[in-house]
Amino acid sequence: MAEQYSMDEGGASSVNAPYDEFEPAQQQQGAAVQVMVNDLPRFDLEQYIGNYSGRMKITRLMFIGNHCPPLAVEALKTAIAIVKADKDVRLYRQAVQTLQVYAPSDPDAKLDEEWIEKITREVKTKTDRLEAELKSYKNNMIKESIRIGHKDLGDHFYVTGDLPSAYRAYSRMRDYCTSNKQMLDMTLSCILICIDQAQYTSVQTNVSKIRNHIRSDDDLKVHEPKINVAAGVALLAAGNYLEAARKFIDTNPSIGNEYNTVATMNDVAVYGGLTALASMDRNMLKSEVLESSTFRTFLELEPHIRRAVAAFHSARYGECLSILEAYRNDYLLDPFLQKHIDKIYEAVRTKSIVQYFIPYSCVTLDAMSTAFGVAPEEMERELVRLIEGGKLNARIDTQNRLVTSKETQLRVEVHKGTLAMAEEYERAARLRMLQINVARSGLEIRAPKQGLGGGMGMGGRELRGMMFGNGA
Amino acid sequence: MERFIGNVLAFPSSPDLTVQEYNKDLKSLHDFLSKLSAQTLAGTRDNDPLELLDNRANSLGILFSFFARLSIDKNEIQTLWPKLIDFFSEFDGRQIKYAKDQLMAVLKTFLHFCEACNKPILAIKPLEHAISQLNLPAGSKMFSSLHTRFVKKCLDARSFRAALSIIDVDVEEFPPKGEKDVTYRDVLQYYIYGAMIYMAIKKWRRASDFLQFVLSYPGTAISQIQIDAFKKFVLVTLMLEGKNFEYPKTIPQHTIKGCRVLGRPYEAFATAYSTGNPDLLRREAALVKEIFQQDGNWGLAEQCLENFRRLSIKALTNTYSTLSVQAIASRDLDVLGSRNSATSLEDLERYILDMIDRKEIKASLSHLPSPSGGQATSCMVSFHDLPESEIDILQDLEAQIARTVQITNQARQLDKKLGISKEYISYTSKMKRGAGPADHGDQGYEEMDDYPMQGRGSIMDIVAAAEQGYIEGEFIGYDPADDDMRPDYDD
Numbered sequence: 001m002a003e004q005y006s007m008d009e010g011g012a013s014s015v016n017a018p019y020d021e022f023e024p025a026q027q028q029q030g031a032a033v034q035v036m037v038n039d040l041p042r043f044d045l046e047q048y049i050g051n052y053s054g055r056m057k058i059t060r061l062m063f064i065g066n067h068c069p070p071l072a073v074e075a076l077k078t079a080i081a082i083v084k085a086d087k088d089v090r091l092y093r094q095a096v097q098t099l100q101v102y103a104p105s106d107p108d109a110k111l112d113e114e115w116i117e118k119i120t121r122e123v124k125t126k127t128d129r130l131e132a133e134l135k136s137y138k139n140n141m142i143k144e145s146i147r148i149g150h151k152d153l154g155d156h157f158y159v160t161g162d163l164p165s166a167y168r169a170y171s172r173m174r175d176y177c178t179s180n181k182q183m184l185d186m187t188l189s190c191i192l193i194c195i196d197q198a199q200y201t202s203v204q205t206n207v208s209k210i211r212n213h214i215r216s217d218d219d220l221k222v223h224e225p226k227i228n229v230a231a232g233v234a235l236l237a238a239g240n241y242l243e244a245a246r247k248f249i250d251t252n253p254s255i256g257n258e259y260n261t262v263a264t265m266n267d268v269a270v271y272g273g274l275t276a277l278a279s280m281d282r283n284m285l286k287s288e289v290l291e292s293s294t295f296r297t298f299l300e301l302e303p304h305i306r307r308a309v310a311a312f313h314s315a316r317y318g319e320c321l322s323i324l325e326a327y328r329n330d331y332l333l334d335p336f337l338q339k340h341i342d343k344i345y346e347a348v349r350t351k352s353i354v355q356y357f358i359p360y361s362c363v364t365l366d367a368m369s370t371a372f373g374v375a376p377e378e379m380e381r382e383l384v385r386l387i388e389g390g391k392l393n394a395r396i397d398t399q400n401r402l403v404t405s406k407e408t409q410l411r412v413e414v415h416k417g418t419l420a421m422a423e424e425y426e427r428a429a430r431l432r433m434l435q436i437n438v439a440r441s442g443l444e445i446r447a448p449k450q451g452l453g454g455g456m457g458m459g460g461r462e463l464r465g466m467m468f469g470n471g472a
Numbered sequence: 473m474e475r476f477i478g479n480v481l482a483f484p485s486s487p488d489l490t491v492q493e494y495n496k497d498l499k500s501l502h503d504f505l506s507k508l509s510a511q512t513l514a515g516t517r518d519n520d521p522l523e524l525l526d527n528r529a530n531s532l533g534i535l536f537s538f539f540a541r542l543s544i545d546k547n548e549i550q551t552l553w554p555k556l557i558d559f560f561s562e563f564d565g566r567q568i569k570y571a572k573d574q575l576m577a578v579l580k581t582f583l584h585f586c587e588a589c590n591k592p593i594l595a596i597k598p599l600e601h602a603i604s605q606l607n608l609p610a611g612s613k614m615f616s617s618l619h620t621r622f623v624k625k626c627l628d629a630r631s632f633r634a635a636l637s638i639i640d641v642d643v644e645e646f647p648p649k650g651e652k653d654v655t656y657r658d659v660l661q662y663y664i665y666g667a668m669i670y671m672a673i674k675k676w677r678r679a680s681d682f683l684q685f686v687l688s689y690p691g692t693a694i695s696q697i698q699i700d701a702f703k704k705f706v707l708v709t710l711m712l713e714g715k716n717f718e719y720p721k722t723i724p725q726h727t728i729k730g731c732r733v734l735g736r737p738y739e740a741f742a743t744a745y746s747t748g749n750p751d752l753l754r755r756e757a758a759l760v761k762e763i764f765q766q767d768g769n770w771g772l773a774e775q776c777l778e779n780f781r782r783l784s785i786k787a788l789t790n791t792y793s794t795l796s797v798q799a800i801a802s803r804d805l806d807v808l809g810s811r812n813s814a815t816s817l818e819d820l821e822r823y824i825l826d827m828i829d830r831k832e833i834k835a836s837l838s839h840l841p842s843p844s845g846g847q848a849t850s851c852m853v854s855f856h857d858l859p860e861s862e863i864d865i866l867q868d869l870e871a872q873i874a875r876t877v878q879i880t881n882q883a884r885q886l887d888k889k890l891g892i893s894k895e896y897i898s899y900t901s902k903m904k905r906g907a908g909p910a911d912h913g914d915q916g917y918e919e920m921d922d923y924p925m926q927g928r929g930s931i932m933d934i935v936a937a938a939e940q941g942y943i944e945g946e947f948i949g950y951d952p953a954d955d956d957m958r959p960d961y962d963d
Contacts, residue, residue: 387791399794399840399852415865422872427681429879430642431722433886435690440893441646443656445691 035338037068041329045071049078054261055158055196058082058091063335065098072102080108087119088161123160130156147176154189167193183213184223191230195262203234225255229263233336236271241344242279248272249288253297263336269298271336273305277312277320278347282355285313317352318371324348353382354392357403365401376401476512477524479504480533483567495569498532502570505536513540522555531563532571539574542581549585553594556582560598565605572606576653583621592628596635599625603638613644620658623665632672639666639682644882660686660697667704671772676712683708687731688722694730702731703769706738710776714783716746737763745776748784750803753777782827789833789855797821797837797851821851 045064049057061079065072076099083092093116099109134149154169170189177183187210194203207227214220232247249272257264263271276289289295289309299306304323311320324345331337337344349372356371357363369379383403386392393406438444483501505513513521513536521537538556541548549556560579568575579602586595599622607614619638626635647654663682670679686701709717719728732739737760744756757777764770784803788795801820827833834856890896 384791388787395793395855396791397793398796398799399854402793404793412862412865415862415869419865419868419872422869422876426872426875426879427684428721429883430681431685431688431720433879433882434643434685435688435722436886436890437644437646438656438659439690440649440890441654442649443646443654443659445656445660445689445693445695 035067035332037329037332038070039329040070041068041333042327043330045074045078049075051257051264051266052260055192056261058088058095059196059335062091062095062098063338064333065095065102067338068333069102073099073106076102077106077108084112084115087123087159089116089119089123090161092116123156126156127153143176143178147173147178147182150176151186158189158193163193163197167197180213180215180219184210184219187213188223188226191227192261195230195233198237200234200237203230204238207231207234221252221254225252226259226262228252229255229259229268232268232271232275233262236275236336236340239340239343241275241347245272245275245279246288248275248298249292249295251298252294265298266301267334267336269295269302269305270331270334272298273302273309274324274331274337274341274344277309277324278344278351281351282313282315285309312348312352315355317356318373321345321349321352322373349382350386350391353386357392357394357405360403360405362402362404365396365403368403476505476508476533477521480521480525480530483530483532494566498567499570501532505532508536510540510544513537527559527562528564531559531567534559535563535568535571535574535578538578542578546581549581553582553585557594557598561601563601563605565611568605575602575606579618583625586625592625593631595625596622596629596631600634600637612638612641615643615646615654615659615662617654617658619643620662620665623662623669627665627668630672632669635666635669636673639669656689656691657695657697660689660695660701664697664701664704667701667708671704671708676708680705680708680712684720684722687727688720688724689727690724692726694727698727699730699734700767702735703738703767704772706735706742707769707772707776710742710745711772711779714746714779716742738769741773745780748787750780750784753780781823782832785824785827786833789835792855794852794854797824797853800824800853817851824853 049061052060058079061075061082065076065079068075076095079095080092080099083095093111096109096111099106103109130149130153134146134153137145137149150169150173154166154173157163157166157169167190170186170193173182173186177186187206191203191206191210194200194206207230210223210227214223228247228251232244232251235241235244235247248268251268251272253265255265255268272295273289276285280288289299290306290313299309304327308320308323311317311323328341328345331341353368353372356368365376365379365383368383369376372379374382380396380398383392383394383396387394387396393408394403395406396403479501483497489497521533525533525537527534538552538559541552556578560582579598582598583595586592599618603616603618603622604611606616606618612619622638623635626632646659663686667679667682667686670676670682683701683705686698687705689695689698706717709715719731741756741760741764744753747753757773760773761770764773785800788800797817797820801817821837824833824835825837828835828837836854836856838852838854840850840852
């Protein structure tokens, strides 16, 4: 595969300096975890992709093309068709290059040089024209025209795939926005570009900016869901599952398919359900997820997520885990979820083992391994890891193949903690008194005249020297 | 000559003098002795003051006599040294109050002699006594250059336990400003040597305390001794807790910087150690071995490696309640040996038995017939919880309370001393002058009670916080301790 297309695309030419540090880490991670899904996912590609619009459609197609060989050809051909109707030359090249790997003989797998040349020329002309226009607007000093000039330029860059320039153009609109609505539109465009570029920290900053501009209830109704989704995606990417879950759950179902340039309602249900499973305990799942009036609408779209949450809540952990496992492939093909799916599943698993064990003082290993559907050896290894990580308060009896809970002597623990703390303070107090005494005697270390040499060997020599010199 | 002996024997004029009278007599005796000629003091063969006088009762006279004889002929040390040992091990510190210079001179000659004939052990007893008598009434709590020499000699003579009588006593005072006798290097050396002695006798906690003091030594520069201390500190922490170290809270920033740059191999070693992965540790140990050897720390590191198995087995008790010896053996915890040269099961069994004997873990071994039948048996280790008796802990807590009360008192004393120091008084009067027209006089003293926030702050906060610890912990209903612990800050 010539060039790996992922959500990180466009990051190479970073918009702002702060992202410079952020980007390499992301790309490294992307390179290290080269996930390949060789089985067919459960969704139908055409239907799935039809739910999205705008750039996200191509992004998702390309993502599937990169990570799912069985669907790659279909996905990439669809992507190429869409891109060709547009003006994004770079994206087109990438799609074709990827397709060449899977289907070198396909007619689409050849770069249409003519088209590229034509489009490049067109884009260049348009850029020049728009820039010239903007310049003249600036000379005329009419705010509204300047704003529109920037907006046109930004739209143009966005369509042609020059995301960093688009971001720059949109952000320049800020000074020329005269109404709240303009401000909102501008910031939303910025958020969209940031999500496209996988720069989630700037998504978060833009989200907090946009909150200041929501003044009326109407604005709130229209924009709040979008902001929630954007913030949720950003938090998910940052690994803050609990907060992400809350954002998704609070999303108002009125969003419909309005924000399908980022995520569909189904996506919101999946993201919200998974992050909640990974971060909430059983009571929270019930009160915040299952009983949430807003999130119910979403959950109805993805009934298996609902089932998984319900299973976890009613302590049928094995069932919950097997439902999640069945959909793993689907989630691995989601650009937002892919990097986190292992972590999320791991967290759900850990949580279920811990929760499973709470009511028992002693469980056989075999019972646990059947409950979680893994081999006893595997189960043991997992338990050892949890115990060593301090997540599970239990011990393993390898002879009788039992897991027993540890007796905790709270009183003794408190005593011990007290003692340790008191000792620590005593030590610190002594040290400080010594320090003060040293200072009082004027014995601080001063920069030595002969450099840093010396040390202990020197000390000995010096000692002897003193004795020889002063001896009676 | 007779007058010399007579006068010396006449002191003290009566056994129950007050301190003032005693000091007055002592001063006049000292003045008298200072005027005598060296010849007189040295005496003659038939009339040797060293024979006539008693080491303890007539310390001053004997000291002058020694001083005189050694200044006449330095080489006399060859014959005098046994007597010197007796003298230094017995003399009365009160009498040499005005003759410290002479004492130090004689002592230096003596130490020089010990050095020359390479018998450091000779110097230990005399030095120990000298330290305890030199700065009465503080005694060994007052730091002197002898402290450093003493621990050095103990190290040289490898008689570590002999050093404990001095290093177990916490130094509470340093010589007053301006005395040239002691340098910062002496102090640092004393503490690092002391730490080395504690390491030798495996008192890791105390060693760590000493090293932490070296690390937190105040100043504007960093000493090589501190770097050495840091290296040892990393290893001692491993011995003590099996964990990676943390910088002590009291350590100055520039010292941290220096340690970080120069102690990198040690940090890497500690990091590998704390992962608990035997392979990683083995690799890292091989990498740093040469550096550690150069620094003279490899022995310590070897002890850490040896301890690794012990700690790992201990950690197993948290995870397992029973485990077969084979399973433990397969973990390959013996990092000292090379890979795959795993110790035999019997050896490991003995090792675990040994740990049980030393009460490091509470476990029992049981031999079960192996499932395949036949002669071979498989050995199971059952780990039990270490029962913690509450009484023991309560006792510890009480002891800790006593120590905290004591340290509170110390802090209070130190605070008073700071309050009447010249620096503080000039500081307060400066503050006053800055604030407005000062009317001189006793202002500094008046202010004294308000001052402490500066100097006292840190110590008192710590002590107060330590007390908080108890009160919050368990001792809400514990009246007597509560009373004692509340220091009267307003005194």
